[in-house]
Each structure stands twice: as C-alpha cells, then as structure tokens.
Amino acid sequence: MSDLPETPERIIAPVPRITIQAFCETAETAGLIEAAGDDRRMQKAHIKVQMGGGPAAVEAYRHAPTPNVVIIETQGAKAKPLECLDALAEVCDPGTKVIVIGHVNDVSLYRQFIQRGVSDYLIAPVEPLSLIVALSDLFTAPGVKPVGRTIAVFGVRGGIGASTVAHNLAWSIARGQGTQTVIADLDIAHGTASLNFNQDPPQGIAEAVFAPERLDAALVERLLSKCSDNLSLLSAPASLDRTIDVSEAAFDGLVDHLRAAVPCIVLDVPHQWSAWTKRVLVGADEILIVAGPDLASLRNAKNLFTALQAGRPNDRRPRIILNGVGVPKRPEIGAADFAKALEAPLFASLPFEPALFGAAANNGQMIAEIQPGAKAAEIFSDLAAALLGRPETRRARGTLLEPFLEPLRARLARRKAS
Incomplete structure (x- = not known):
C-alpha cells in the first residue's frame, strides 16, 4: 500500500504530464480526488472524475483508449472487484496503471489485486496527499535519488x-x-x-x-x-x-x-x-x-x-x-x-x-x-x-552542556574575585 504523506525528510515529486481518469462509487471519494487534482504537485496532470465505479470504467474503455492511470473505487465484495478487474484488463491498453480505492482493509484481497497487476490499493477515506504520493510513486523509478x-x-x-x-x-x-x-x-x-x-x-x-x-x-x-x-x-x-x-x-x-x-x-x-x-x-x-x-x-x-x-x-x-x-x-x-x-x-x-x-x-x-x-x-x-x-543542534548542544559548564564558570568567577 502507499507510502506516508510528505514529511520534512521526504519531498513528494510532482506528478508528470499524464492523464488520469477516476471512476467512483461515492461522492466523498469523488470530492477527495478532485481536491487532490487542485494540489500544486498535480499541476501538469489532467484528471477527470466520474461516477459508476469499475463497471463504468469497463464500459467506457470498450471503444476508447485508456489513460495513463485509471482509479477505481470499490465498496467491497458485493461489488465483485476481482471480476471487475478481470473485465477491465481485457479493455485496458498496455502500460495503463490502475489504482484501486477500497473500503475493506483485507491483506488477502490486496494480494489478489497485486497479482492482477494493480499498481496500488488505498483504503477509503483517502486523503488528497496520500493519493498524490501514490500517483507520484508510480512514475518514480526504483533507486532514483530523492527529488530536491x-x-x-x-x-x-x-x-x-x-x-x-x-x-x-x-x-x-x-x-x-x-x-x-x-x-x-x-x-x-x-x-x-x-x-x-x-x-x-x-x-x-x-x-x-x-x-x-x-x-x-x-x-x-x-x-x-x-x-x-x-x-x-x-x-x-x-x-x-x-x-x-x-x-x-x-x-x-x-x-x-x-x-x-x-x-x-x-x-x-x-x-x-x-x-x-x-x-x-x-x-x-x-x-x-x-x-x-x-x-x-x-x-x-x-x-x-x-x-x-x-x-x-x-x-x-x-x-x-x-x-x-x-x-x-x-x-x-x-x-x-x-x-x-x-x-x-x-x-x-x-x-x-x-x-x-x-x-x-x-x-x-x-x-x-x-x-x-x-x-x-x-x-x-x-x-x-x-x-x-x-x-537545531547548536541549541540542543548548548542545553546539554549547560549543567557541566556551570561549575567551571563558578570556579573561574571565584579566581577572578580573588
């Protein structure tokens, strides 16, 4: 599953100039994806959000090329996510990456998604920055040094x-x-x-x-x-x-x-x-x-x-x-x-x-x-x-040494006074 959001030690690389289409089942997830699209790191990407989940995605790509990234929201076993992914695989162009947003925290299900070629699995509700991390990581080659x-x-x-x-x-x-x-x-x-x-x-x-x-x-x-x-x-x-x-x-x-x-x-x-x-x-x-x-x-x-x-x-x-x-x-x-x-x-x-x-x-x-x-x-x-x-090492070092320096200062003061 995706890495943690941006921290002082790690900077999220901007998402490259790609096309992203999301098929959501809930208005909440659709709103979160649209919010992610407004982030500065998504400046070059083009994102489109629509409803209908996996079935809508399969239908949309029967006679149309797929974008660089497809995001599918699935609400659980009743939505038959594995069957939906199998159907999507038949209409997806080579090289298209798929991210699944699910409502079930199931390791077994996650492994089955990965076996079917899913790039990442995120647990709803998804924070905008977590989605941006997942998208950024899709296009960062392994072993590449962190972005400045x-x-x-x-x-x-x-x-x-x-x-x-x-x-x-x-x-x-x-x-x-x-x-x-x-x-x-x-x-x-x-x-x-x-x-x-x-x-x-x-x-x-x-x-x-x-x-x-x-x-x-x-x-x-x-x-x-x-x-x-x-x-x-x-x-x-x-x-x-x-x-x-x-x-x-x-x-x-x-x-x-x-x-x-x-x-x-x-x-x-x-x-x-x-x-x-x-x-x-x-x-x-x-x-x-x-x-x-x-x-x-x-x-x-x-x-x-x-x-x-x-x-x-x-x-x-x-x-x-x-x-x-x-x-x-x-x-x-x-x-x-x-x-x-x-x-x-x-x-x-x-x-x-x-x-x-x-x-x-x-x-x-x-x-x-x-x-x-x-x-x-x-x-x-x-x-x-x-x-x-x-x-702030300078201040921290001074604080730690203070108890040891105080007796020395006192001795020096007594010598000057005498």
Whole structure:
C-alpha cells in the first residue's frame, strides 16, 4: 500500500504530464480526488472524475483508449472487484496503471489485486496527499535519488532584505547542514547574488530562461558557479539590455532540472507580482516570507497568505521573518502583535544591524563569515535546520552542556574575585 504523506525528510515529486481518469462509487471519494487534482504537485496532470465505479470504467474503455492511470473505487465484495478487474484488463491498453480505492482493509484481497497487476490499493477515506504520493510513486523509478527540496524566499515589499535572507540561508544550509545547495537568483534584471557571493560568472540564469529549447542537465551544470564545497550559484546577469517579459511557466524546466540534480534549491524570488512569480511561489516546497515591522508589510503579508492558500491546500503555511527590527526612534509593530494580526507564528526577528550587514554586503561575504557569533548568524543556522526538518543542534548542544559548564564558570568567577 502507499507510502506516508510528505514529511520534512521526504519531498513528494510532482506528478508528470499524464492523464488520469477516476471512476467512483461515492461522492466523498469523488470530492477527495478532485481536491487532490487542485494540489500544486498535480499541476501538469489532467484528471477527470466520474461516477459508476469499475463497471463504468469497463464500459467506457470498450471503444476508447485508456489513460495513463485509471482509479477505481470499490465498496467491497458485493461489488465483485476481482471480476471487475478481470473485465477491465481485457479493455485496458498496455502500460495503463490502475489504482484501486477500497473500503475493506483485507491483506488477502490486496494480494489478489497485486497479482492482477494493480499498481496500488488505498483504503477509503483517502486523503488528497496520500493519493498524490501514490500517483507520484508510480512514475518514480526504483533507486532514483530523492527529488530536491525547493525553498522560495520572497519579500513583501521592495528593499526589505529578502535577497540577503535568501543568500545567508543558502550558505547556512550548505555549510551548517552539509547539504549540497544551489542559490538561484530569479531577478534577471537586478539580481545581487553574484555580488553578495563575490562571483562574476560569464553565464547564468538568463541562458536557461531565454533559450528553453537548449535546456538540459548538461547546460544547467555549466551555468552553475561554485561558491564552496556544497554551495553553487545560478546568477542573474543584472543587465538592462532587454526587457524581462517571461511566460508563466518560464522557470518550470529549470526548477525541474535542479530538483533532479541537487538536494536543496533556494529560490531568490524578486518582489513583483506576476503570473510567473506566483507560479514559482505556489510550486515551492517551502516558502519564506520576509517582512518589516510596519503596517505596509503586515497588509502585504496578509494578502500574500490569502493569494497562496488556494494553490497550497495541503502544504505548511509560509514561514515569516521580520527583518530590520529595532531601528532607533522608529515606531514599529511588535513581533507578538504582528503575529496576532497575521494569525500565524513568526519564525524569528532579525535585528537592525547596519554595520554588520553592510560590511557583509560590501565584502561579498555572509553574516556568519563576518561575525560567526552574531544573533543573525544563529537565526540563519536555526532556520536552515528547521527547513530541512532537522534538530537545531547548536541549541540542543548548548542545553546539554549547560549543567557541566556551570561549575567551571563558578570556579573561574571565584579566581577572578580573588
């Protein structure tokens, strides 16, 4: 039977461009399948739901070709599921995969289904994400490495520091978590990733976006600029030689190639609201929203939550970071009030430290390289661990050692006093 739904340790691969037809016996199952069809991972698939169960499927395919996947709901022995599957086998085209949704948890029945070539057997009621897992697994070859995780970073207004957060996050994932990571700068006209990482690559993301017919794994590999052992950069040209009018699906192929090659991809999404930016955000495995402690940021964050929710019904809500907190003499919305108004917890608040962030930007370095013990560096480290579903080892280690360090501190204090 199907694997468990998506977890922090496992990312569900998007379902490929296939046709799926479902024949249901209950309105509840039909509704669940339709809900699954609205999920972002089903974006490329075409799904059609109708009633009638197995007999309707057999009748439908007597004089019509079968789709890539047929989903049959059966309510038990009275529906004669085995006889129905035998009849369906006579009209199914070679290569068609069959998923059965049943209401009986019977291992013997499951084995008989598998013997007849059924690809998977799910027990009703089926959660949309469980069905998506089953469909995804049908087209994932055994032994293929897991699909990479995409993390989209987006600022609720211009100049809020989202790119700085994205770059430091990618660096922390690569360095602190030991995970191969790509930072992809999607701001083709004004991207700053190459400056922040002190790189000057001759090629970058524009070559992939403006010539999609040339896009393949080899080209993507050539476009990546190596920043460190685990971190690579897909830079933006930051040129105004041409206007940037790309289609809604302009980045789909590039992201697919990166997901197949790298465990983690951080997408630095520019602050603009277009068809392609919305598509990139909705399609990401994790979304990190960067806001400021002000009314405009709060309004924009609330609007963004609403806009993304419809396309991500089975996903975690975006994580929120307040940036530039504590500007002297500036009235601010407190973190608790911001979270209450947004009806969502904040992950962290980055302090206003212009000297530290300015030095890092001018030197082409990350915060942890300039000042490893800075609060901001710790926040990026914790965020990297949280997004990968790993424990925050830095804090855990400090907590465990605390009882042993306290006596040593006391002895040192007594020596200084004497």
